[in-house]
Amino acid sequence: MxxxxxxxxxxxxxxxxxxxxxxxxxxxxxxxxxxxxxxxxxxxxxxxxxxxxxxxxxxxxxxxxxxxxxxxxxxxxxxxxxxxxxxxxxxxxxxxxxxxxxxxxxxxxxxxxxxxxxxxxxxxxxxxxEYLGEMRWYLDVLLGLNDTGMTTIGEPHRWRVPANWKSGAENFMADAYHVPSLHRSAEDVGMFPRIETGGAGPQGVSRHVYFEHGHGMIVNNGFLPPPWHTSGYPPEIADTFQLDRLTPLQRQFVDNHSATTFLIFPNFGLVRVPAAPHPDAPPAVFTQLRQWQPVGPDGITNWNWTLGWKTAPEGLNEEAYVAGLSMHGPAGILEQDDTVVWGGAPQAGKSVFARKSGMR
CATH class of the missing domain: 2.102.10.10 (Rieske [2Fe-2S] iron-sulphur domain)
Incomplete structure (x- = not known):
């Protein structure tokens, strides 16, 4: 602390x-x-x-x-x-x-x-x-696409997890490696098609980017084909973006890439991916802010905010909200995968045998 x-x-x-x-x-x-x-x-x-x-x-x-x-x-x-x-x-x-x-x-x-x-x-x-450093460049392309910006939708969700805050932080900063294996069930039930190409497997398109002061992010090659445009958003949202606010390099990033997750050290993250808000619905790109608040070496409170564009039609923000909770909410399918395995580190850290055997 x-x-x-x-x-x-x-x-x-x-x-x-x-x-x-x-x-x-x-x-x-x-x-x-x-x-x-x-x-x-x-x-x-x-x-x-x-x-x-x-x-x-x-x-x-x-x-x-x-x-x-x-x-x-x-x-x-x-x-x-x-x-x-x-x-x-x-x-x-x-x-x-x-x-x-x-x-x-x-x-x-x-x-x-x-x-x-x-x-x-x-x-x-x-x-x-100064603390954000190069991360500020990416905040502009993720949250600064127009002068009205984004707003929180509803209250932040909070739930307790028997894990250490560092597990959540590392997971969002630099661990696309776990996606194809830990989250395989999401593909099995049809929520995350071709999950191998979205993770760090041999066909993966994710890249890890690291910054000074402990920040980092996972970048992908964009989400969805037309008619979705500009980081996977439909025209009703994308047409409100003021891309002339960006530098040429930032515009190139917006047109061709997106961030899956990022971490601003020590414990603040963002996730932006598409998900279907309900069966047979087209994917909706959602944005969530995440925080892993320590309540001891083996406990955290997960905080979860959903953001929507102020210029977006209300229905589209609602779909993004539901889509986000289906993946990364207290009962989200990916969230349950993550929080089950994060509990291993503090348990091993308290183990007498783990210390005697030199487990790192």
């Missing part, structure tokens, strides 16, 4: 989750809980959810709208900027209290890119752009 999560830039929310002044959600960096809130001036703050008086949890509701937060222990009140606002019997009990020193602790760095809000707890951290 100290060496990685307290030093890296970590994803905390999508801007569309807190669109109005006062909107907030509760999120985590490592195992610490924060209030991600938009203040009355529209600025986003990431506030440590602990009262500066006695350490009690200040906000106990997962999401909402509030101009102030009140600690239930002694009723200390804080503005949604984190500033200390008041307390009972202030004039009698706290005559010399310096209000400016008792606000909620906040992340020293908060920034966003294409609606993705990140925070860093390290005062000496590089800028977000």
């Amino acid at each position: 100290a060496r990685i999560f307290a030093r890296c830039w970590c994803f905390v929310a999508h801007e569309s989750e807190i669109p109005e002044p006062g909107d907030y959600v509760l999120r985590y960096i490592g195992q610490d809980q924060f209030i991600v809130v938009r203040d009355e001036d529209g600025q986003i703050h990431v506030l440590f959810n602990k009262c500066t008086h006695r350490g009690s949890t200040v906000c106990r509701v997962e999401k909402g709208n509030s101009s102030h937060f009140r600690c239930p222990y002694h009723s200390w009140v804080f503005k949604n900027t984190g500033e200390w606002s008041g307390a009972p019997y202030r004039k009698k009990a706290y005559k010399k209290l310096d209000a400016g020193s008792w606000g909620l602790a906040s992340a020293p760095h908060v920034d966003s890119v294409h609606g993705l809000v990140f925070a860093s707890l390290d005062p000496d951290a590089p800028t977000l752009d």
